[in-house]
Amino acid sequence: MSKNVRELALDILLQIEKNQAYSNLLLNKMIERHSLKAVDIGLLTEIVYGTTQRKLTIDFFLKPFLKKAKKIDLWVLILLRLSLYQIVYLDRIPDRAAIFEAVEIAKKRGHRGISGMVNGVLRSIQREGLPNFENIKDPLERLAIETSFPLWLIEKWAAQYGIDTTRKICESSLVPPHVTARVNCNKATVPEVLSLLEKENVKAKTGTLSVDSIVIEEGNLTKTKTFQNGYVTIQDESSMLVARALEPENDEIILDCCAAPGGKTTHIAERLKGQGKVIAVDIHPHKVKLIEEQVERLNLTNVETVISDSRELHKHFRPETFDRILVDAPCSGFGVIQRKPDIKYSKKLEDIEKLAEIQCTILKNVAGLLKKGGTLVYSTCTIDKDENEEVVHKFLAENRDFSIDPTLIEKLPNQLKPYCNNGYVQILPHYFSTDGFFIARFRKQV
Numbered sequence: 546m547s548k549n550v551r552e553l554a555l556d557i558l559l560q561i562e563k564n565q566a567y568s569n570l571l572l573n574k575m576i577e578r579h580s581l582k583a584v585d586i587g588l589l590t591e592i593v594y595g596t597t598q599r600k601l602t603i604d605f606f607l608k609p610f611l612k613k614a615k616k617i618d619l620w621v622l623i624l625l626r627l628s629l630y631q632i633v634y635l636d637r638i639p640d641r642a643a644i645f646e647a648v649e650i651a652k653k654r655g656h657r658g659i660s661g662m663v664n665g666v667l668r669s670i671q672r673e674g675l676p677n678f679e680n681i682k683d684p685l686e687r688l689a690i691e692t693s694f695p696l697w698l699i700e701k702w703a704a705q706y707g708i709d710t711t712r713k714i715c716e717s718s719l720v721p722p723h724v725t726a727r728v729n730c731n732k733a734t735v736p737e738v739l740s741l742l743e744k745e746n747v748k749a750k751t752g753t754l755s756v757d758s759i760v761i762e763e764g765n766l767t768k769t770k771t772f773q774n775g776y777v778t779i780q781d782e783s784s785m786l787v788a789r790a791l792e793p794e795n796d797e798i799i800l801d802c803c804a805a806p807g808g809k810t811t812h813i814a815e816r817l818k819g820q821g822k823v824i825a826v827d828i829h830p831h832k833v834k835l836i837e838e839q840v841e842r843l844n845l846t847n848v849e850t851v852i853s854d855s856r857e858l859h860k861h862f863r864p865e866t867f868d869r870i871l872v873d874a875p876c877s878g879f880g881v882i883q884r885k886p887d888i889k890y891s892k893k894l895e896d897i898e899k900l901a902e903i904q905c906t907i908l909k910n911v912a913g914l915l916k917k918g919g920t921l922v923y924s925t926c927t928i929d930k931d932e933n934e935e936v937v938h939k940f941l942a943e944n945r946d947f948s949i950d951p952t953l954i955e956k957l958p959n960q961l962k963p964y965c966n967n968g969y970v971q972i973l974p975h976y977f978s979t980d981g982f983f984i985a986r987f988r989k990q991v
């Protein structure tokens with residue numbers, strides 16, 4: 546029996562809740578399997594992302610109306626969440642349509658009692674209105690509920706950035722993200738790519754932060770010949786700044802330690818204009834394949850892939866082999882919550898501690914592979930200081946032959962100057978509506 550958009554949304558949200566996969570991967574799989582129409586893809590994406598983004602807020606709204614209900618099944622709770630999401634946040638869907646669909650799904654999946662309960666809860670909310678955030682007295686707790694972030698994370702960021710900035714970080718993650726892409730400037734200019742895309746019915750404009758970036762306004766980029774023929778690569782604007790910070794030149798040999806799926810590897814290789822070599826390492830074989838696919842699509846000849854734990858690379862390469870090294874480390878990903886909302890619920894404090902340890906070990910173990918006078922760049926797509934500034938301080942304290950490189954500021958766009966702190970920069974997602982990113986540049990003593 547074929548399923549409608551809301552039933553598919555329920556299936557996906559159920560799998561996310563059971564920690565079976567990330568929302569973006571599940572969504573893509575489901576869209577392909579059910580060959581949905583564009584309008585249904587839009588609605589499915591909106592319901593899955595929106596319900597996930599607002600989960601804790603919606604649970605706060607539901608709580609008083611579920612007091613009388615006995616223990617409810619997880620699928621029923623999720624059905625209520627996604628229906629309430631439509632009622633509260635999607636203006637174009639009439640409340641009665643959202644309630645009708647919810648009741649129909651409840652009938653189909655459960656029994657009369659359940660559909661009656663779903664109907665009763667949603668209609669009571671409609672009648673009585675939503676609970677008020679003002680009733681939550683503690684400001685951090687209120688912020689956590691209003692923006693749907695776990696309290697421990699709000700408390701951690703409030704201690705690191707203050708409550709006002711924390712609010713901006715959290716609120717910016719609730720806005721739907723846009724797709725951005727990097728133009729392969731060896732093949733065409735940004736205006737040329739914009740006009741190629743226009744001919745393929747994709748509307749795009751130039752980006753605001755990175756000179757070689759475009760922002761997609763309408764259409765599916767990956768289906769175009771322009772994409773398939775290697776003129777563009779999907780990448781966030783802040784992520785594009787990392788290759789600039791590394792500044793690869795001429796025939797240099799570059800090590801990219803945590804390279805999959807290859808966004809920065811391919812950017813570095815493009816900037817080398819076919820010269821030199823990028824050794825792209827990743828620990829997961831299936832992810833190394835993703836780098837190879839991108840290298841092939843972009844027709845790059847100066848990339849070599851290696852499957853390895855980067856903490857072990859000092860056993861495989863001679864000391865002082867590389868001119869430049871990039872450590873784009875595994876991290877909590879709190880800078881990309883806008884794209885991967887489930888991260889904010891699945892990552893725990895212990896994960897941050899473990900990740901910081903891995904980040905420090907990778908940096909320490911690859912440091913010896915850099916030539917004297919060489920450049921090391923450390924980057925993450927997170928905003929937590931324990932994985933960023935703290936890792937930088939620890940690395941510098943333990944590696945006296947390295948210093949932070951204040952020239953980083955010259956490599957980056959002018960808009961970033963206020964945020965550059967003597968060799969490193971923390972981009973928060975609300976500054977430029979990009980992913981949150983951290984970039985530090987080090988120089989090894991001659």
Ligand SMILES: C[S@@+](CC[C@H](N)C(=O)[O-])C[C@H]1O[C@@H](n2cnc3c(N)ncnc32)[C@H](O)[C@@H]1O
Binds near residue numbers: 809810
């Ligand atoms: C932030 S992602 C890298 C993104 C990539 N640089 C890009 O621009 O497309 C981190 C990567 O590190 C890899 N990784 C995790 N632990 C690793 C380790 N110990 N050694 C090498 N790679 C590792 C993960 O598989 C993941 O692909």
